[in-house]
Amino acid sequence: MLKDLLTTDLVSIGAHAEDWREAVRVAGGLLERAGKCDSSYTDAMIASVEKFGPYMVLEEGIAMPHAQSDGNVSEPGICVVTLAEPVKFGHEEFDPVRVLIGICAPDPKAHLAALSELSVIFECEDVVDRLCACKSAEEVLATIEALL
Amino acid sequence: MHIITVCGNGIGSSLMLAGKVQEICDQEGIKADVESMDLNAASSANPDLFITVKELAPELHGRIAIVRSYVNTKKIREDALDTIKEIAAAQ
Numbered sequence: 001m002l003k004d005l006l007t008t009d010l011v012s013i014g015a016h017a018e019d020w021r022e023a024v025r026v027a028g029g030l031l032e033r034a035g036k037c038d039s040s041y042t043d044a045m046i047a048s049v050e051k052f053g054p055y056m057v058l059e060e061g062i063a064m065p066h067a068q069s070d071g072n073v074s075e076p077g078i079c080v081v082t083l084a085e086p087v088k089f090g091h092e093e094f095d096p097v098r099v100l101i102g103i104c105a106p107d108p109k110a111h112l113a114a115l116s117e118l119s120v121i122f123e124c125e126d127v128v129d130r131l132c133a134c135k136s137a138e139e140v141l142a143t144i145e146a147l148l
Numbered sequence: 149m150h151i152i153t154v155c156g157n158g159i160g161s162s163l164m165l166a167g168k169v170q171e172i173c174d175q176e177g178i179k180a181d182v183e184s185m186d187l188n189a190a191s192s193a194n195p196d197l198f199i200t201v202k203e204l205a206p207e208l209h210g211r212i213a214i215v216r217s218y219v220n221t222k223k224i225r226e227d228a229l230d231t232i233k234e235i236a237a238a239q
Contacts, residue, residue: 052156052187053203058219066160068186093216108159119164122219 002078002117003145010034010079011137020054020089020097021046024065027081027102036077037104041067045102054089061128062099063089064118069106076105078114080140082132099131121147149235151182152193154200154208158186161218162200168224169199169232176229178236196235199228211235 017023028042044067057063079102086096155162162184173180198212213228
């Protein structure tokens with residue numbers, strides 16, 4: 001479940017990123033440091049946006065970078081990044097992005113339950129404002145938990 | 149009916165969309181088998197209906213419903229339900 005996957009070490013508040021690639025690297029870095037994946041997975045998330053376009057920007061201001069695992073993901077992971085300055089992914093409707101929710105899974109079915117919880121979060125209209133207002137990782141976890 | 153939801157990787161966005169579409173079909177009493185797929189696998193699949201976003205639609209062959217969102221139930225319902233109903237009625 002989402003609650004079990006998302007811990008304070010997987011949250012970054014007010015991160016600085018020059019562009020969308022750096023923003024995805026911040027998310028990937030959190031997953032890497034928590035031992036969820038290695039750096040080639042972060043590269044794959046970036047490559048996936050380059051290949052398929054910015055469809056991972058799922059709603060206004062919020063993106064969910066992810067990629068297919070290629071033996072480079074050791075366990076399911078979810079991270080949350082709020083940005084100090086928004087970045088553009090090139091999405092026609094939902095740019096600029098202020099919040100990233102990065103996900104990884106060794107097997108797509110492994111995070112089914114957590115994903116359906118995430119989809120509830122994406123449906124909350126002011127989730128971006130609420131997450132960006134958080135001053136600590138603990139506050140982010142509490143905000144997300146309150147939405148579930 | 150067989151519905152395939154599609155995104156680039158088949159593990160994140162399309163999986164969430166598949167959940168929403170299944171929910172909508174269940175609510176409407178439409179029997180549907182909904183699965184998610186990555187674009188590559190989907191390009192050679194042959195379901196009754198693909199559901200995806202407009203950026204990925206040109207790569208697919210067959211009946212396609214284009215949605216504005218992978219996660220917003222209201223938008224998905226507005227964008228795809230008429231097509232789903234139409235196909236269900238023809239079966």
